[in-house]
């Protein structure tokens with residue numbers, strides 16, 4: 571059982587995000603993980619969504635103040651192999667309530683020692699999420715831990731307070747917990763394109779040397795989105811940069827702590843990636859289907875064919891129909907005027923355009939259209955069974971071929987040709 575205090579007195583540097591996702595990654599690597607929320611803001615507990623399932627369960631407050639056994643406050647989570655000791659806002663009062671208590675800095679240490687004797691099976695890794703201060707709660711975490719992990723934001727202000735944190739760690743090593751070691755510094759939200767980031771990282775590497783983790787966490791929106799869905803980044807977006815980075819950090823973390831080399835792509839992670847891909851495909855299919863049912867989409871295929879060829883042929887034919895109607899079949903006055911009252915009128919065309927479309931083309935024009943359409947239609951209308959596009963057996967004719975076919979037609983078609 572290895573206990574790690576994840577600490578930095580600065581807020582918003584990625585402590586809770588690291589506890590949650592490093593913990594989830596260790597769980598995917600097959601390790602049994604316990605996360606302890608020691609922050610009165612209870613962000614970790616909220617991110618893991620445990621309150622809905624266990625209202626009123628003992629929390630880290632009861633463990634520290636009322637000395638409730640840690641085992642009674644452990645809750646399962648939806649993350650594989652990950653358990654949680656939640657926190658509540660009450661914990662903010664614990665610092666004051668413990669001021670005059672005996673052994674107030676070592677309450678968590680004693681609780682963990684008792685858990686180590688009783689927990690079956692034992693936990694491999696315990697990660698403690700500390701509040702953004704160096705008060706009694708953080709002191710309890712440092713007194714109970716084997717290692718300290720410091721998430722650091724690679725900004726100029728991220729370095730502020732680092733020296734004070736190192737002083738406190740040294741003091742705890744001397745007075746309360748001689749086995750405590752600096753497990754590592756992990757750079758969070760690292761954008762390597764920013765020059766200031768590289769300057770800060772060079773500076774930190776100079777002091778931290780070996781303890782600086784090679785794995786760094788890039789800024790990734792999936793990390794913050796995942797928290798609002800009450801999930802680790804693995805259960806939210808297993809193939810994201812955030813998931814990759816925390817998996818790499820987990821491998822390095824285990825290797826440093828126990829010398830065990832862990833696989834690059836654990837099976838549990840690969841399964842999550844595949845399941846999420848399948849889910850995304852199924853959702854896309856369902857949405858497409860729902861969209862089709864809601865909005866009937868017309869089949870545009872014949873129109874496409876028309877725009878390429880038939881329109882060219884129809885344009886002169888229609889012009890010829892219009893000119894012939896103007897000279898040979900003028901619209902009669904009876905057709906134009908409404909029927910006299912009381913007399914049964916012939917049904918008249920609804921409008922001028924309807925009257926125009928009633929005019930028939932000549933035999934030559936019809937023949938020209940049919941032959942040219944025959945040259946075009948197979949490519950335009952034959953669809954393969956799967957409906958993906960034109961069949962290979964009937965390749966689409968190029969516009970040049972269609973135009974030359976159309977030019978040949980009027981010469982060979984005679985007006986007296988019988989119509990099919």
Ligand SMILES: Nc1ncnc2c1ncn2[C@@H]1O[C@H](COP(=O)(O)OP(=O)(O)O)[C@@H](O)[C@H]1O
Pocket residue numbers: 580581582583584585586587588613702758759760787788789790791793794795797
């Ligand atoms: N690598 C990252 N990329 C993008 N957002 C991040 C990253 N790490 C943390 N965050 C976001 O930054 C905010 C602060 O992170 P958090 O882990 O809560 O910090 P802390 O616990 O140190 O106060 C949260 O909204 C979190 O989602």
Ligand SMILES: [Mg+2]
Pocket residue numbers: 585586587609613
């Ligand atoms: Mg936090």
